[in-house]
Amino acid sequence: MSDQRRICAFVVLLGTACGGSSSGLGHNIIATPTDNVAEVVVDSGLPEVRNLNGLFATVTVCVPGTSECQTIEHVLVDTGSTGLRLISSALTLSLPAWTDDNGLALAECGQFVSGFTWGSLRSADFRIAGEQVNDLPIQIIGDAAFPVPNDCTGSNVGTTADLGANGILGLDTSLQDCGSDCTAAPGARSLNPGMYYACSSTKVGDCQAAAVPVAKQVPNPIALFGQDNNGIIVELSGIPAGGSPLVNGALVFGIDTRENNKLSGVTLLRLDGYGTFMTSYSGLSNPALGFADTGSNGIYFLGSATTGIPTCVDARYQFISDFYCPRNTINLSARNQDALGMVTVNVGFSIANAEALFSSLNVAFNNLGGPSSAPSSDPNGMGTYFDWGLPFYFGRNVFTAIEGQSTPAGVGPFLAF
Amino acid sequence: MQNIRSALTPFRRLSVLGALFALFLCARPARAALGGDASSVGTGQTHLLASARIVSAATHTMHELAAPTGTKVHEYVGNDGKVFAVSWQGAFRPNLRDLLGSYYETYLNAAGSRMVRGPLNIVLPGLVIHMSGHQRAFYGRAYLPDRVPQGLSTDEIR
Numbered sequence: 001m002s003d004q005r006r007i008c009a010f011v012v013l014l015g016t017a018c019g020g021s022s023s024g025l026g027h028n029i030i031a032t033p034t035d036n037v038a039e040v041v042v043d044s045g046l047p048e049v050r051n052l053n054g055l056f057a058t059v060t061v062c063v064p065g066t067s068e069c070q071t072i073e074h075v076l077v078d079t080g081s082t083g084l085r086l087i088s089s090a091l092t093l094s095l096p097a098w099t100d101d102n103g104l105a106l107a108e109c110g111q112f113v114s115g116f117t118w119g120s121l122r123s124a125d126f127r128i129a130g131e132q133v134n135d136l137p138i139q140i141i142g143d144a145a146f147p148v149p150n151d152c153t154g155s156n157v158g159t160t161a162d163l164g165a166n167g168i169l170g171l172d173t174s175l176q177d178c179g180s181d182c183t184a185a186p187g188a189r190s191l192n193p194g195m196y197y198a199c200s201s202t203k204v205g206d207c208q209a210a211a212v213p214v215a216k217q218v219p220n221p222i223a224l225f226g227q228d229n230n231g232i233i234v235e236l237s238g239i240p241a242g243g244s245p246l247v248n249g250a251l252v253f254g255i256d257t258r259e260n261n262k263l264s265g266v267t268l269l270r271l272d273g274y275g276t277f278m279t280s281y282s283g284l285s286n287p288a289l290g291f292a293d294t295g296s297n298g299i300y301f302l303g304s305a306t307t308g309i310p311t312c313v314d315a316r317y318q319f320i321s322d323f324y325c326p327r328n329t330i331n332l333s334a335r336n337q338d339a340l341g342m343v344t345v346n347v348g349f350s351i352a353n354a355e356a357l358f359s360s361l362n363v364a365f366n367n368l369g370g371p372s373s374a375p376s377s378d379p380n381g382m383g384t385y386f387d388w389g390l391p392f393y394f395g396r397n398v399f400t401a402i403e404g405q406s407t408p409a410g411v412g413p414f415l416a417f
Numbered sequence: 418m419q420n421i422r423s424a425l426t427p428f429r430r431l432s433v434l435g436a437l438f439a440l441f442l443c444a445r446p447a448r449a450a451l452g453g454d455a456s457s458v459g460t461g462q463t464h465l466l467a468s469a470r471i472v473s474a475a476t477h478t479m480h481e482l483a484a485p486t487g488t489k490v491h492e493y494v495g496n497d498g499k500v501f502a503v504s505w506q507g508a509f510r511p512n513l514r515d516l517l518g519s520y521y522e523t524y525l526n527a528a529g530s531r532m533v534r535g536p537l538n539i540v541l542p543g544l545v546i547h548m549s550g551h552q553r554a555f556y557g558r559a560y561l562p563d564r565v566p567q568g569l570s571t572d573e574i575r
Contacts, residue, residue: 080551109511113548113555114537115528136470153513153521164534174553181486181508188465193486270462274508274554281445298535300549305572321538344494372536372549385549385556386503389535 008074028397030235031250031260035130036228038338041324042062042236042247042364046074049164052363053297053390055234057169057251059084061124063093064135069127074166077251078295079234079400080275081170082177083218084126084136085110085117089145090166093123096331098137100210104198107146107207108139108218110177111195115155120145120199122281122348126221128169131253133224137216141167147188147204149192149374157236168189168295169221171232173403173413176217185211223402228254230405231412238395241352243362247394255399255407263409266416267345269338273403278337279386281307288372288386292398292415296389298323299349301334311371312354323354323370334386338414349391366394450518451503451559455480455494464511466490476566477501484511488555493574497564502565502574504558506550517559520544524559545571 040055045051049121055077061084062069065274070093070307072086096104107241110117119141126136142158157163170177177195184192196217198210223229236249256263269277279290281302289302304311304321309330311321329352337344372385392398401412409416433540455478466482469489473479482490488507496502505511514521524546527539548557560574 082552111552111555113550113552114534125421136512142472150514151512153515154510155525168550172552190464191485191487193464195509261429275551276554289550289554291551291554295534295551322535333470370535371538372547385536385551387535387549387551392496 006405014404024210027119028235028237030237030248030397031233031252033129033250033305034260036253036258037260038251038253039127040077040236040249040251042249043245043396044363045161045164046166047067048161050363051164051297052358053365053368054164054363055249055293055294055393056165057128059167059169060127061086061091061093061095061138062127063095064123066134069125070092076163076165076168076295076327077234078168078170078293079172079232079383080291080293081110081112081168081190082172082174082220083110083139083170084124084167084221085119085139085141085170085218086167087163087165088119088129088140091140093124095124095138095140097121098123098216100198100212102198104200104210105145106137106210106212107199107411108198109149109152109195109197110139110141110179111154111216112157114153115157115162116314117141117157118145118152119158121218128221128251129253131222131225131228133221136221136224137218139218139413146154146197146199146202147208149197149205149207151209152320171220171222171400173400173415174220175223175403176214176219178212178217179386180214182212182217183214186299220402222253223405225253228257228261230257230404230407231255231399231401233399234393235397236393236395238362239366241350243357243365245362247364256403257411263407263416266397266399267342267343268409268416269307269336269345270340270410271413272414273413276385277339277415278341279388280335281386282333288387290334290382290386292345292388292392292400292417294390297368298354298387298389299351299391300372300385300387300389301369302384302386303371307371309351309379312350321371323368324394325350325355326351327353329353329367347388347392364394366391420560449516452561452564453500453518455492455498455500462486474569477567484509490516491558491575493560495564499564502558502560504556504575506556508553508555510555510557517546518523520559520561 187190195211196212197207199207233252276289277288280287312325350367351369399416470481493502498565539546
């Protein structure tokens with residue numbers, strides 16, 4: 001690391017603007033596995049689904065207080081959601097129910113952009129690398145213990161084939177997947193969005209929306225570690241423009257808690273309560289809401305009408321355009337600004353022809369992108385998202401600090417890279 | 418009160434009896450769904466939606482509704498009194514069955530046929546749906562391209 005970058009980081013920590021261009025060339029150093037470092041991999045994933053830009057970790061869950069454990073590989077590392085969720089078919093252990101104060105079994109309708117995850121909550125001792133949380137509530141997706149309630153709407157992501165993984169390790173900036181809203185008594189005029197259900201029997205209709213105290217909700221497991229509990233770093237090496245069949249990386253726990261997770265040489269973006277910052281794309285007056293998400297497999301932004309980049313024509317899904325397909329790879333840049341409007345950083349990225357990328361046997365791509373919802377942001381608050389998915393992470397060490405957790409650079413949430 | 422006044426707008430040209438009959442129909446738990454009547458805007462939702470704002474234009478009326486959870490919903494009503502577009506943003510997604518109405522199954526069939534790990538873009542001949550964001554920050558919009566009034570750009574639906 002150069003002295004110039006050290007100075008930049010120092011300035012940023014004081015909250016002053018530090019512009020610059022970052023192209024993710026891949027000179028980052030990847031931490032070696034140790035107590036607070038888990039190996040992660042971008043590979044094709046489970047045999048039944050060929051994953052593109054899927055980031056996976058291996059986790060261990062145990063029946064609480066026992067040595068009855070199971071190690072589960074290919075769990076999707078997702079910095080866009082909160083909590084550990086395992087697909088029921090991948091779990092052979094019998095984990096005890098997670099109950100409310102009345103002893104009723106709790107279940108959840110987890111909300112994701114691609115759909116919902118329905119299933120009961122169970123308790124497990126959770127281990128990854130040398131870190132551990134005992135008696136952690138996790139969701140067992142699609143366990144058929146309870147029927148899906150009517151108010152749980154969207155696509156049902158209930159199987160390994162639906163998800164392309166054995167589970168989701170949600171490591172975003174939130175402490176819980178709901179928070180204080182879910183502690184309110186449910187009802188039509190309630191703050192409670194109805195994500196959690198208390199189930200009195202397995203019959204249809206016997207799971208009722210429930211108020212669940214924050215301490216009983218599905219948490220970000222990192223925040224419950226005995227140490228290294230203020231955030232994570234995702235470290236992935238840079239890859240060639242044509243992609244790569246396999247990328248090894250590190251998931252580092254803790255920010256500035258050890259020698260291997262120092263917060264230096266990075267630009268720090270403070271985030272709002274929803275984990276977002278502002279992203280401005282060339283020439284557009286209204287910025288989009290930006291977020292960094294390892295669980296998104298591309299960089300998703302704006303639409304063809306705005307960017308002028310054509311989408312692919314996919315014969316299998318005639319009416320659906322998920323990816324951009326420019327004739328030649330194009331180099332772009334967008335300006336990210338923190339939630340306080342004090343720090344800006346330009347990020348360069350490339351968009352290649354997705355069909356050309358997919359015609360290879362590679363599964364990791366740093367230039368895969370597609371359209372997000374088309375309209376530009378509304379001055380009255382409805383906005384579009386600029387989704388910095390996994391391509392953003394290649395060649396970078398990206399820090400995610402959890403809300404309310406202390407670091408030497410201040411309290412989270414923030415993103416730094 | 419604004420929402421009640423506008424809810425009656427489609428019935429202005431009906432006779433008193435007709436209006437009463439229409440109100441009787443509306444008294445059932447009707448849904449303010451895509452393609453449905455505007456008269457039930459804000460009702461029939463799992464979470465009651467309070468009208469926050471109404472913006473009138475030559476081609477349509479936009480009802481901005483707010484759920485107690487803070488999620489905002491926009492419903493675009495054509496001059497024929499039908500909802501031709503809906504959009505939403507907030508920490509929690511609204512009930513899509515309520516919001517998409519008879520188009521809910523079409524959406525499920527289109528979305529369920531593939532694995533999505535990013536925004537959802539569904540473009541069918543009679544239905545366009547976009548969804549983006551992440552957990553605790555959802556955005557989405559759905560519209561009926563054949564029913565979007567002439568002179569209104571779909572970029573205005575947001």
